[in-house]
Amino acid sequence: MTNENGAIFTARGLVKHYGSVVAMNGADFDLYPGEVLAVVGDNGAGKSTLIKSLSGAVIPDSGAMYLEGERVRFHGPLDARRAGIETVYQDLALAPAQDIATNLFLGREQRRPGLLGGLFRTLDARKMRAEAQRVMDELGVGISSVQQRVETLSGGQRQGVAVARAAAFSTRLVIMDEPTAALGVAESAKVLELIGRIRERGLPVVLVSHNMPHVFEIADRVHVHRLGKRVAVASPREHTMNQVVGLLTGALVMSEDGEITEAQDAVTAGLAE
Amino acid sequence: MGQCGPARGAGSTRSVVRALALGIAGALIFTGCTVERYWGGEKVADNGKAKIGLVTKTDTNPYFVLLRNAARQQARKHGVEFSALAGRFDGDNAGQVTAIENLVQQGATTILITPNSSTGVLAAIDQARAKGVMVLALDTATEPENAVDGTIATDNTEAGEKQGRYVRAALGNTEPQLLMIDGTPGSSVDTERHTGFLRGFGMKEGDRRILGADSANGDQNMAQEAAENLLQRARSVNSVYTMNEPTARGFNAALQGSGLDPIVGSIDGGCQGVSNVRSGQIDATVMQFPAKMAQLGVDAAVEHAKSGKKVSGFHNTGSIVITDKPMPGVPSKNTEWGEKNCWGDT
């Protein structure tokens, strides 16, 4: 089931004010089944507000969101999660002193069947560990044991845990906020591979990133955000990195039919040469 | 006694290990066995040497510090073991109970205590006495008084009476207008001094010439605050009862700039108090003799360990009015004498 335009998740005309600051100014958004959609934009372009709206962490002042054909309203991250949207936050949202299995199931713990689980609310630690191990293996996140505490892991491994958690519980789509920002070259490559594997499993991924080479390596389409709204959707196959950078700084503009031209008002748009 | 005996030692020692569920304990107990040790029970010193424990209300009050130092000195003179413990704040019953228990365990032959009057402390004293420990109350009597073997203290009623008599004499023929700053409500020391003062002052509780009274827990700051409030409405005051010298100092601070100059009496005989008398902030203070209490207590403990003889009843260590303005009919010493015999630092 998709929205009318074939997208799985659509947003139209999202607006968000923080006092007199306009963070979103009629932003649109479309995510199609099975794709990796990169969201790029300069600092302060409002992409973070857009992403938070999609994941329920921010409630837009106006506008509408449609998930698989139905209008959705999220009042918090839990609502989005219940709708099958999982988010990997930039700071990962992991509890460092706890082990991988605990983190994977944090907030969604599974209880033992029968009296123990019912009356004494005993958790099924063994089952959760096995499940965690399975997910980590499936996604190829290299760890020695799911009983390792998260704080003993490398940055890449932590990212792996956070991504695995999202992948394991997501039924609709996964949102990732700057997953490679804090990582070295090798670790970034691993995370991009992970994203690829999630796509193989049929889950669409929204990838927020500043890193153009990463975006061009993994994304199917690129959503360019500028001044609080979507100004273009580019394709890594048809466009160059320079063009995308031009679009997000405002030096270039994309017309309705996808043609890219130099902006008339490059200077006033903030591109000071 | 004397070894890790079969009766209590072996079987129960293993239980300790089990209870602690820790293997190392075994080795420790083994080492312990090589040391000569008692296994509890009778606490009378086998060698006739006293082992004295002192439990004061707190460590903070200079009065108790003096009591402690004097007792230690006396114990050293006799060459007997001495340790001092205290509650950690005024009214720390649990702390006193723990201290008593631990002293009994240590094998103390005599416990000297300035007791918090609490049923808990009394129960712990009872248990100590049941194990043959002589318990003497120092400075403060227990309620009831026979909860301990004996009491060595200032007769607080008498001390209060001396203060009352002095203040009344100093007033001469002036009609008394009295303010009273009491100690901790409900404490026996407070009640006795208060009652004694009124008796010596020649007044009954509820007399209309008592302009006001308030409790300040023997604390200078609280006393100042209480006095400030009382002085707001009692402008005609000419005589003041204070429960101890910090209270008197608090009162004096409140007097500053009021233009009033009542006769202020106090009790304690701390060196700071005596110097307050010399400088005229306090007109007279009734000195008590904590060092004497400590010495008598330690002597009694040593005697008890030697001969098994126990002290009983109340032993008054006496008190004397210290003032530089002696009044006829009220025996007193001057501040020079006071400074030689006072306790604490100035």
Next chain:
Amino acid sequence: MTTSVETAPSARKTNLGEFILRTPAVGPALALLVAIAVFAMTTDTFLELDNLSLVVAQSLVIGTIALGQTLIILTAGIDLSCASIAVLATLVMADLAVGGMPGWVALLLGIVVTSAIAALNGALITSIRLPPFIVTLGMFTIATAVARIYSDGQSIPTTDSVLRWLSTRRYLFGGIEVTYGMTLALIMVLGLAYALAKTAWGKHVYAVGNDPEAARLSGISVRRTLLSVYIVAGVIYGIAAWQALGRVPNADPNAFQIGNLDAITAVVLGGTSLFGGRGSVLGTMIGALIVATLRSGLTQAGIDDLYQDVATGTLVIVAVALDRLSRRKQS
């Protein structure tokens, strides 16, 4: 698709430091053993069974209060009002019992009082987002004052058998005299340890203390978790009041004036981190035992209490320093 597993920096074999970090009660337990060993060798009387029983009895009240404090510190909070709430409850219990109410009703009402006050703490902290330090500092002052007002500054003795039950009822276990109070404390430690380790609630408590934002984003209701922790702590304070009446059958508004600090001392000595998210209730009980052991052992070694305080204080600093150092080594 297979990828080579990257070598984790700490995928090496679990070492001792890691073991201690994983089971935070091990360090304190070792410290307790060392203390016991030292006193066993230096004094004649410490290792007597009576004395061991006594040391446990002496650590019950603060130990129990510290259990509640542990829960709160695990959430990266702190409760300065813990002991004053318990003291108020002792007064309420003793007063109601003196007034002729059946002991168990007085007991329950006392626990209702502590739970309600602690819940109020929790509500202020979660709804207005005030720092726990400030809220509980205020509550400490209020509870102390209310206790004095309620009791008129007088202590209230009680002989009620239910209120005294925890120390008057006892049995022998392997030659050691065990009171019901000790048994209750053990049951509480086991129950809380279970709830913390084996239930979702426990995982949430740790997660909230570790990183509240991460917990929120993981779908945990931080508010509800915090509120529940304060309420459970309140119930524990009520039980601590019961333990206190067992030990000293005299409810006194001036008792346990620095019980809040004593409880924090026990928690810290027990290896729980003041920064939240790490620690255990078992460690806390051991921490309370360490304090009582020092007090008892040093007394029997003939050392004055001021030096005992020096020893305890030193140990607290050492404990926190070790906690810090071991963690720095890890990261």
